[in-house]
Amino acid sequence: MNNPVSVPAISVTYAQDGQSTQANELGMRPMQERAYNKRGEQYLLIKSPPASGKSRALMFIALDKLENQGLKQAIVVVPEKSIGSSFHNEPLSNFGFFADWIVAPQWNLCDAPGTDGGKVNAMQTFLNSDDQILICTHATFRFAVERFGIEGFDDRLIAIDEFHHVSANPDNKLGEQVRQVMTRNRAHIVAMTGSYFRGDAEAVLHPEDEKCFETVTYTYYEQLNGYQYLKQLDIGYYFYAGNYTSEIMRVLNPKEKTIVHIPNVNSRESTKDKIREVEHILDTLGEWQGTDPETGFQRIRTPDGTVLKVADLVDDDPTKRDRVVTALKDPTQKENRDHVDIIIALGMAKEGFDWIWCEHALTVGYRSSLTEIVQIIGRATRDAPGKTRARFSNLIAEPDATSEVVTEAVNDMLKAIAASLLMEQVLATRFEFRPKRPDNQPTAGYDYGPEGYDPTGCNVGINRQTGQVQLEIKGLAMPKSPEAQRICTEDLLELTTALVQDKPSIERGLFDSELVPEEITTVRMGKIIQEKYPTIEPEDQEAVRQHAIAAFNLVQQGKKYILNETGGTYNLFPSPLEESGVREDPEPTKNTALIDGVKQFALSVTDLDMDLIDRINPFGEAYAILAKAMNEERLQQIAAVITAKRLSLSVDEARDLAHRAVRFKQERGRLPALTAADPWERRMAEGVTFLQRKVKEDRDG
Numbered sequence: 001m002n003n004p005v006s007v008p009a010i011s012v013t014y015a016q017d018g019q020s021t022q023a024n025e026l027g028m029r030p031m032q033e034r035a036y037n038k039r040g041e042q043y044l045l046i047k048s049p050p051a052s053g054k055s056r057a058l059m060f061i062a063l064d065k066l067e068n069q070g071l072k073q074a075i076v077v078v079p080e081k082s083i084g085s086s087f088h089n090e091p092l093s094n095f096g097f098f099a100d101w102i103v104a105p106q107w108n109l110c111d112a113p114g115t116d117g118g119k120v121n122a123m124q125t126f127l128n129s130d131d132q133i134l135i136c137t138h139a140t141f142r143f144a145v146e147r148f149g150i151e152g153f154d155d156r157l158i159a160i161d162e163f164h165h166v167s168a169n170p171d172n173k174l175g176e177q178v179r180q181v182m183t184r185n186r187a188h189i190v191a192m193t194g195s196y197f198r199g200d201a202e203a204v205l206h207p208e209d210e211k212c213f214e215t216v217t218y219t220y221y222e223q224l225n226g227y228q229y230l231k232q233l234d235i236g237y238y239f240y241a242g243n244y245t246s247e248i249m250r251v252l253n254p255k256e257k258t259i260v261h262i263p264n265v266n267s268r269e270s271t272k273d274k275i276r277e278v279e280h281i282l283d284t285l286g287e288w289q290g291t292d293p294e295t296g297f298q299r300i301r302t303p304d305g306t307v308l309k310v311a312d313l314v315d316d317d318p319t320k321r322d323r324v325v326t327a328l329k330d331p332t333q334k335e336n337r338d339h340v341d342i343i344i345a346l347g348m349a350k351e352g353f354d355w356i357w358c359e360h361a362l363t364v365g366y367r368s369s370l371t372e373i374v375q376i377i378g379r380a381t382r383d384a385p386g387k388t389r390a391r392f393s394n395l396i397a398e399p400d401a402t403s404e405v406v407t408e409a410v411n412d413m414l415k416a417i418a419a420s421l422l423m424e425q426v427l428a429t430r431f432e433f434r435p436k437r438p439d440n441q442p443t444a445g446y447d448y449g450p451e452g453y454d455p456t457g458c459n460v461g462i463n464r465q466t467g468q469v470q471l472e473i474k475g476l477a478m479p480k481s482p483e484a485q486r487i488c489t490e491d492l493l494e495l496t497t498a499l500v501q502d503k504p505s506i507e508r509g510l511f512d513s514e515l516v517p518e519e520i521t522t523v524r525m526g527k528i529i530q531e532k533y534p535t536i537e538p539e540d541q542e543a544v545r546q547h548a549i550a551a552f553n554l555v556q557q558g559k560k561y562i563l564n565e566t567g568g569t570y571n572l573f574p575s576p577l578e579e580s581g582v583r584e585d586p587e588p589t590k591n592t593a594l595i596d597g598v599k600q601f602a603l604s605v606t607d608l609d610m611d612l613i614d615r616i617n618p619f620g621e622a623y624a625i626l627a628k629a630m631n632e633e634r635l636q637q638i639a640a641v642i643t644a645k646r647l648s649l650s651v652d653e654a655r656d657l658a659h660r661a662v663r664f665k666q667e668r669g670r671l672p673a674l675t676a677a678d679p680w681e682r683r684m685a686e687g688v689t690f691l692q693r694k695v696k697e698d699r700d701g
Contacts, residue, residue, distance in 0.1 A: 073131070433472075
């Protein structure tokens with residue numbers, strides 16, 4: 001066997017202070033209280049990680065809208081039936097709230113048998129009744145709107161769970177219906193998601209609709225930092241050669257509670273026989289001892305004598321799978337750590353699947369959506385007694401430049417790296433940027449180091465309670481309009497997502513030795529912001545761009561300092577398992593390495609200014625890690641594949657460069673020169689020259 005090769009990985013350790021799981025006098029955890037304080041808003045968007053309590057937050061808000069805000073009914077809309085169980089009855093009054101969440105059995109349409117057509121009829125009955133709460137799927141809601149019209153939902157709350165399923169694309173029916181609801185302006189909306197971005201790079205909402213929502217943001221950092229038990233999260237990506245079923249035990253530890261997602265049958269990693277793949281995994285785990293007649297779980301005796309209980313959700317036989325699903329959803333077993341040990345799934349056990357004991361989410365094959373990856377990771381980030389560490393690992397077929405499918409393989413590798421970069425931003429603390437000015441004063445609650453705040457320098461302050469980092473940056477543009485200020489506060493992660501999903505940017509950032517970083521940080525990111533927020537003023541677009549690039553590049557530079565401190569390893573995910581499958585992990589300790597790395601970088605430069613930040617290749621550190629994980633020959637082969645399809649300068653790129661050249665002239669009093677020593681100045685000059693030549697060619701015919 002060949003050892004799977006580790007590629008960009010994250011290991012984040014949190015304070016474990018218990019705050020995010022502590023309830024107030026109304027029974028609300030911090031995220032829920034934050035959302036409840038905005039309960040009077042007509043349109044509310046809750047961005048909060050898996051396991052942070054969004055379902056219960058919605059219950060509190062919905063009950064207040066029904067009791068105190070004059071709404072007739074609340075309709076909770078979830079993407080699939082299994083998630084409907086998150087909205088079963090809850091005795092909220094036992095914990096101090098004024099009412100209980102009670103859903104009559106006939107109105108939880110996720111539990112009801114039958115087709116969407118029959119459930120639409122049931123919804124019509126509900127809308128004409130005096131009952132107040134109904135649970136249904138996205139599909140049922142879409143069909144109901146098509147039949148009854150938007151006006152049928154006037155004066156009601158529509159709560160949409162997993163809101164990232166909505167898209168601004170007009171072909172997305174649910175997205176169009178949300179727009180219709182907002183245009184009519186007679187209903188309330190609560191939108192909830194743990195990942196406010198889509199894997200297809202489409203916007204979730206149109207900008208003009210998005211600004212109508214009041215946003216409640218609760219970060220991964222706040223969530224995990226405030227857990228009582230879980231304090232370390234590892235995320236790793238592995239390449240392997242050959243058949244994944246022969247390599248999976250290198251990363252699957254039978255001693256960990258694990259969800260294994262096997263590859264889609266149409267993917268490169270699949271053997272095209274999903275049943276045989278499951279059988280092979282079971283066989284490698286140990287000796288089959290039979291099927292539990294009550295739960296349907298497979299019983300496997302491992303070499304050390306332990307009997308594992310394995311839930312197979314891949315087998316399509318409805319009799320078998322329904323029994324397994326029912327056993328997994330059994331509420332009496334929710335607190336039983338020993339109920340099941342390993343779950344093997346293909347299309348199930350993703351978003352909304354609640355198994356608090358899961359320690360390892362192991363996914364084989366690249367998932368086409370970054371959203372799906374974030375949701376899968378969320379399966380392992382529940383807090384549970386005795387669970388101090390959780391991990392996600394993605395096993396991906398290694399790119400082989402001699403293969404006919406090399407382009408597809410390279411694309412998968414780039415997507416894995418993009419997901420790693422995105423998760424670094426998701427898991428990192430939030431930044432507060434402000435321009436360096438002589439009259440700046442220290443902010444209460446921030447620690448500026450042993451020397452305190454320095455009025456003459458660019459300061460870095462850390463709020464140890466919230467984990468927020470404040471940085472002063474020379475030349476930083478600040479947003480002026482309320483919308484631009486909101487974007488800089490709420491949407492930087494979405495902009496990072498757009499950048500790492502921009503295939504030409506990540507290809508060039510990783511493998512183009514002639515890249516001028518400003519082509520990505522200034523031109524490409526500027527273009528992304530222009531397309532995403534076309535209505536804000538150019539000055540505000542530039543301010544947003546600077547904040548987004550600063551947040552992205554500072555995390556990368558913080559990572560670089562960790563690499564240097566650890567002798568070339570970035571808290572890399574532990575080495576693949578030995579043949580025995582046994583690994584002793586050190587007890588995690590409180591660690592602020594990434595925050596400290598950002599601070600070290602900021603204080604190591606003479607002046608932390610935007611020009612410096614713009615001159616950093618956002619993907620440079622990802623390449624540095626990749627170079628340590630893959631041999632030079634393979635890297636050169638991959639680079640050759642990408643270089644072979646590199647395109648020359650396009651008219652749009654040249655136009656963007658020319659716009660930057662105009663700004664350059666305003667600042668310097670001259671146009672950029674083709675002979676300049678600075679590569680970015682030369683690149684702007686090339687853009688101007690390209691456009692001049694293009695205009696002449698068009699004029700001359």
